Amino acid sequence: MAKDPVSAPGSGPRHVAIIMDGNGRWAQARGRPRLFGHHAGARRVREVVEACPQLGIKYLTIFAFSTENWKRTQVEVAGLMSLFRRYIAKETRALHARGVRVRFIGDRVRLDAKLIALMDTLEEQTRENDGVQLTIALNYGGRDEVARATRRLARDVAEGRLKPEDVDEETLPRYLDTRVLPDPDLVIRTSGEARISNFLLWQSAYSEYEFIDTLWPDFTAEELARLCQSYGSRDRRFGAVTV
Template identity: 90%
Template structure:
């Protein structure tokens, strides 16, 4: 579990600081491509290239944890062509970036339900997690076939099974218990959630974990998002007054 320094919470006497954990809903790839007269997959490839710049910008900004929303449980509703193209892109991205991520001391994790993913993709995911397991730089978490409600449902099933097996008493279950069963159990909650493309909704992303996150909904389409814009948003976060339900005395 993360230590207290990774929670992102500030005391009344601490100096303002940027977010330790940034989560990003990377939206707008398709519209970016269509505005250029290109197919939607062209935008997804451009968006994948943008991820490297953002990951590399994190250390200088003090961002220890970066979580990106790559594919949701609802994205299976898209055309078969687009879904197949995305799965191919994920395989190519992992194979291409594996060595670079390891060399840059990035620790990679995947969250989400892997049941519907193909065997080759799952193998690559496992390999990337294993190869970067010893790294202690930026912690990159990729949400792939992920949905917040699905995550909570799966966590609740595991919790219920532990209760049925006598490993956990029903009266001991509280709001501190469920997070231990979530996909993100080893991560601190996000401090800042960014959504690109001008949409102002959270799209079933990190529902439990983002209860007290700060949100930024920006018009920039994901393939146009830059390290400079990330820096601006992190600076804006540092100027916010975060009270977590309390008031200053």
């Protein structure tokens, strides 16, 4: 499905993607373990999701756990997996009641069976909802996603469903985890770090970026509104020159 990157002049972002960074530092600054910060960050997600409709945000994609995060300590990884299970079990009813549709992107192979079952249930229960489209990137990496998409594309070529000469820049997106989503208009990274950390590499080619100092547990709906307003003032030409 071809994606139109153009946003109307002065409009806010339709699709916002967030790299939720700074949970560990937030906790350590308070003399608490890193997992305390992750729990605080999970509570912040609800406020942001609830703010989306009034800001005109139809799609929200959040980076929950990367393919690189497995390198963290076993205690932190186990704690995060437990947090994901608890968050999904606790939030399913509220998300459904608010009309939120939830999708997960990423490779599920390394995730435990209980977590996968909860993910499947949440996706199924919210499948018909037409409110905010919440996408949670879990065990996700942009390079890994492109590699998996390329393997699927190569299989279709090998089995005669796709001709090599028909492969262009509109073809690969049909094999990505995000194939049913528009590309993000705005990507936000909290915590003062100015890097994209392997997040939505293909999809964010023409996204606007905001790198802010706020640690994720301190991020508010008001700050999201300010960033959306700033986005609306940008002149997005996508390589073209306006006369």
